[in-house]
Amino acid sequence: MRTTRLLAIIACAGFAATAFAADWPYWRGPDKNGIAPDTGINKDWQARPPEVLWQVEMHDDGYAGPSVADGKVFIIDHHGSEDVVRAIDLETGEDVWQTSYEDLTKHNYGYSRATPVYEDGRLFTISFLGKVACIDAQNGNIIWGCDMRRRFGGRVPTWGYAMSALIDGDRVIVVPGGPQACVAALDRETGETIWAGGGGDIPGYATPVKSTIQGVEQYVVFNGKALIGVRTSDGQLLWRVPWETKYDVNAATPIVSGDHIYITSNYKSGCAVVAVTPEGPELLWRNKNMQSHFNSSVFYKGYMFGPSNPNLVCLDPRTGEVMWRQRGFERGGCVAVDDVILAVSGTSGAVAMIEPTAEGYRELGRITPLGGQSWTPPIIADGKLIIRNKQALACVDLM
Numbered sequence: 293m294r295t296t297r298l299l300a301i302i303a304c305a306g307f308a309a310t311a312f313a314a315d316w317p318y319w320r321g322p323d324k325n326g327i328a329p330d331t332g333i334n335k336d337w338q339a340r341p342p343e344v345l346w347q348v349e350m351h352d353d354g355y356a357g358p359s360v361a362d363g364k365v366f367i368i369d370h371h372g373s374e375d376v377v378r379a380i381d382l383e384t385g386e387d388v389w390q391t392s393y394e395d396l397t398k399h400n401y402g403y404s405r406a407t408p409v410y411e412d413g414r415l416f417t418i419s420f421l422g423k424v425a426c427i428d429a430q431n432g433n434i435i436w437g438c439d440m441r442r443r444f445g446g447r448v449p450t451w452g453y454a455m456s457a458l459i460d461g462d463r464v465i466v467v468p469g470g471p472q473a474c475v476a477a478l479d480r481e482t483g484e485t486i487w488a489g490g491g492g493d494i495p496g497y498a499t500p501v502k503s504t505i506q507g508v509e510q511y512v513v514f515n516g517k518a519l520i521g522v523r524t525s526d527g528q529l530l531w532r533v534p535w536e537t538k539y540d541v542n543a544a545t546p547i548v549s550g551d552h553i554y555i556t557s558n559y560k561s562g563c564a565v566v567a568v569t570p571e572g573p574e575l576l577w578r579n580k581n582m583q584s585h586f587n588s589s590v591f592y593k594g595y596m597f598g599p600s601n602p603n604l605v606c607l608d609p610r611t612g613e614v615m616w617r618q619r620g621f622e623r624g625g626c627v628a629v630d631d632v633i634l635a636v637s638g639t640s641g642a643v644a645m646i647e648p649t650a651e652g653y654r655e656l657g658r659i660t661p662l663g664g665q666s667w668t669p670p671i672i673a674d675g676k677l678i679i680r681n682k683q684a685l686a687c688v689d690l691m
Contacts (some may be wrong), residue, residue: 310332314329321627347385354405359408414429418453418466445472449516454497474489497541497542510522519542535564564577599638602621625669634646640663662684677690
């Protein structure tokens with residue numbers, strides 16, 4: 293009997309050693325790449341369908357995304373003429389606190405679409421009309437605010453500011469899209485302007501990415517008219533690749549690998565890989581094999597997995613060749629975790645678990661935690677899938 297108990301303890305210890313779960317504090321996750329570091333998730337959905345732990349009502353009728361840190365789910369809701377930033381207990385689904393500020397009064401495909409980002413006990417949000425707020429993540433108190441229209445002459449895109457803030461050490465990087473301030477750096481503690489620069493392009497909808505390219509630290513920004521590189525130290529525009537899309541909807545986050553950058557847009561713009569060389573940027577290839585409207589691709593196992601309405605596409609970023617297409621995903625988002633891809637149907641809300649292989653579409657399981665239109669990308673935090681449609685937010689146990 294003692295031997296049996298000892299073997300059970302060893303087995304449990306081995307399982308614990310292989311399972312791992314982490315927060316999702318930023319747009320696109322802890323490593324800002326759409327990949328969750330969690331391991332040991334349940335992959336036998338037929339024998340053990342994932343359980344919906346809780347579901348809460350949303351009032352914005354829209355697409356704001358969630359983040360998770362410190363045991364809370366953070367998301368921007370809306371009531372009347374106010375954005376309502378909510379902190380929801382990850383375990384129970386109960387609201388811990390709410391805080392609000394005036395913003396858009398009339399529905400425009402919902403209201404705010406930004407994901408709150410968490411850093412060192414503070415939450416950073418961006419509203420539809422360009423109000424940046426720094427909030428105490430423990431109690432919801434607003435520490436400072438910045439109106440990008442007033443301070444930088446920011447030009448509100450047709451469907452509102454949708455990008456999230458990028459936290460870079462003591463700086464908060466935003467994209468006002470002002471005539472002399474396409475990009476701006478704010479002091480994380482005070483909200484004061486450190487620099488404004490990056491040229492004068494109008495804003496797009498994509499969140500900026502920090503990278504080191506050709507030995508230079510820079511922010512890669514997909515604005516309304518171009519893909520640009522901006523020096524982190526002073527906001528100097530380093531290079532620019534024009535990329536015109538109908539309605540200026542450049543929304544999917546650029547994916548940077550070394551000196552190469554993958555971008556994609558809808559409205560027949562397509563996708564491309566840009567190489568930034570010592571002589572300047574060079575377009576390596578461009579085609580229409582992936583046309584992502586607003587959800588970003590995931591670069592995983594050497595391939596791009598992403599939406600191209602009505603398909604989910606696996607694409608080789610070296611050549612632009614399509615490895616496979618699968619219908620039924622429309623404008624839904626996807627996330628990688630524990631050697632699988634979880635992809636959401638933008639129309640039905642179904643979540644498919646897919647093997648990340650270029651050899652063909654291989655579905656391993658399917659659930660529908662929430663039905664209906666689901667354009668917000670899913671996230672995975674602490675072993676849980678957080679997903680929303682236009683009316684509700686749900687937490688699903690993946691362990």
